[in-house]
Amino acid sequence: MSRQSNRTTDSKKMNSELFTLTYGALVTQLCKDYENDEEVNKQLDKMGYNIGVRLIEDFLARSSIGRCQDFRETADVIAKVAFKMYLGVTPSVTNWSPAGDEFSLILENNPLVDFVELPDNHSTLVYSNLLCGVLRGALEMVQMAVDVRFAQDTLRGDNVTEIRMKFIKRIEENLPAGDE
C-alpha cells in the first residue's frame, strides 16, 4: 500500500527532475555556444519568451481562469496557480510598490537549481533567466507589457530567490487591418 504511494510521488518528483536536469543540460549547452554570460542570459530570456507565448494558452485551457481585474490578481494567479501547476512550487507575493505596479515573487526553493552550483567563472550568469522570459511572453499574450528580472538568486549566495515584476503598460490589441 505504501509502496504504491511511493511510486506516484516518485513519479512526480522524477518528472520535475527530468525537467531540472534537462534545463541544466540546456544551460550547459548555451555556455558552450556563447562566449559570455550576458549572451547566455539573453538567449535564456529569448527561449523563455518563446515558451511563454505558447504556455499561456495551455495555462488558460487548464485553469479556466477568467480575465484578471488588476495587477494584484495577476500576481496571485501567477504565484498560486501557474507556478504551482507547472513547477510544483508556490512563491509568495510581497514587496508591493506604493503604486501597486511592481511586486516580488519569493521562492524559498527554486526547482530549476536542484543539484546546481555555479562555477566561479560564471558569476554573472542568471541561471534561471528562462523564467523571466516565460513570464514576459505569457503576459504579453494577455495584453500586459511587463519587466521581469531576478533581484535575488540562491545560486549567487542569496537566501532566497526573488523575481521582481513590474507592470509597464497595457498593450493595445491590434486588430488586423483591411480584408476582414
Add this chain to the structure above:
Amino acid sequence: MSVFRNNMADEAAFQFLHNEVIQYIYKSAESGETENGRHIAKLENMGFRVGQGLIERLTKDTARFKDELDIMKFVCKDFWTCVFKKQIDNLRTNHQGIYVLQDNKFRLLSQLSAGKQYLEHAPKYLSFSCGLVRGALSSLGVKSIVTAEVSIMPACKTSREVLIKKSN
C-alpha cells in the same frame, strides 16, 4: 477531470522546454545532411547526460540487477513510467544483444499531428529520448546504441520503436 489535467501540467513544462531546446539547436539550420546529423547528435548527447543523472536518482535504493534482461525490463517499466508516464507496450529481443521497445503512444510526439508531413521531423523529437535511454543504460553498465523509428500504423496510431543494440 481537473485533477487529471493538473497532473499532466508538470509533463507539459518538460514538453515545452524540450520543444524549445529543439528549436534552439535547429535555429541556425542550414539544412544539409551533415548539419542535421550534428544537430541530432547534440540533442542525443544532452539526453544522454540527463538519462545518466535520472537513472542514478531512480535506482538509489534498488537492488542489484540479475542480468541484462532484468536491466531492460527495468528500463521498460520503471524508467519509462517515470519519464514518459507509461510502460513500454512491447519488448522483443533476439537474445543476442538487440532489443526492440515499442511504444504505441509516445508522448513527446503526441502534439505533432498525425499524418505524413511530420515524419521527416520526427527524428528531431526522438533524439533526446534516445539519448535518455542510452544514458540510463550507460549508468547501469550497459553500453549501447539506441535508435528510434516512427511508423504510422493503420488506424492512425503512431508506433515508436526503440532499437537498443549492445555495443562492446
